[in-house]
């Protein structure tokens with residue numbers, strides 16, 4: 385099959401490209417390399433059945449051509465990371481909503497199967513744990529920029545479901561919970577790469593707040609398996625489905641685990657949120673997915689644990705630190 389992955393040089397998109405290319409599909413990636421990295425897909429370049437186009441999903445003429453000729457679209461292009469969102473709120477809103485509008489418009493015109501990733505951020509400050517797809521969404525006021533990301537993604541969801549409602553566009557929405565693993569950079573603030581990299585370098589690990597907030601981390605390889613099943617399962621069209629892992633850990637607990645598993649001498653430092661993100665920041669205390677729907681519809685069952693995640697990420701950073709030292 386011909387498969388188009390927008391944002392395919394990004395963290396999740398590049399793992400998706402690997403899996404689908406291995407299965408023998410013809411992969412086209414469009415990525416503007418804003419947060420994606422060429423090195424994530426460098427190993428695929430030159431291989432048969434792989435094409436990288438460096439451009440933006442806002443190039444409508446190109447997007448029309450690419451969508452017309454493909455069988456499936458995974459729209460993985462998006463602004464990512466709380467840090468980026470706090471620093472570039474205008475770009476975040478524009479990229480997310482305009483990009484999805486372009487993709488859905490052409491998928492509708494040419495009747496193509498499409499997957500729109502959303503985020504667990506949309507649950508916002510919801511307190512009913514675990515988060516279920518039909519729950520109310522509770523974000524903060526508009527002067528707290530963090531919530532711009534959740535609201536832009538919520539609008540993407542509405543638009544996708546509207547296309548399904550009006551013309552039965554085969555579109556599925558997936559809410560990704562904290563997805564981590566090799567190739568994710570700490571540059572945009574994500575906690576796992578930051579902690580593991582600091583641990584390996586024996587540098588202080590910075591915990592925001594008191595570290596009692598918790599998250600559930602899903603291994604990117606589990607998530608990617610889920611994504612490919614969703615697009616191939618017609619029952620998923622017109623649906624919103626959580627994907628991730630439901631094993632919960634506090635951020636303090638994560639820091640301790642990263643130190644223990646890497647044999648690090650790092651100390652843990654606690655800093656206020658305002659120091660990390662500036663004023664106007666609100667965190668989510670807990671974020672736990674209900675995976676019942678994913679299990680029921682696509683048989684989703686993540687198998688990779690937090691230990692496996694830390695080991696895989698540590699392995700990547702050890703290589704990177706080794707080559708940094710060799711080049712120094």
Ligand code: UDP
Pocket residue numbers: 465466467562573574575576578579590591592593597599635667668
């Ligand atoms: N966090 C932290 N230190 C860091 C990066 C993040 O304590 O160096 C915290 C962050 O404030 C949040 C949690 O870890 O409470 C998860 O942050 P991340 O940005 O990875 O994801 P999200 O906030 O979107 O769940």
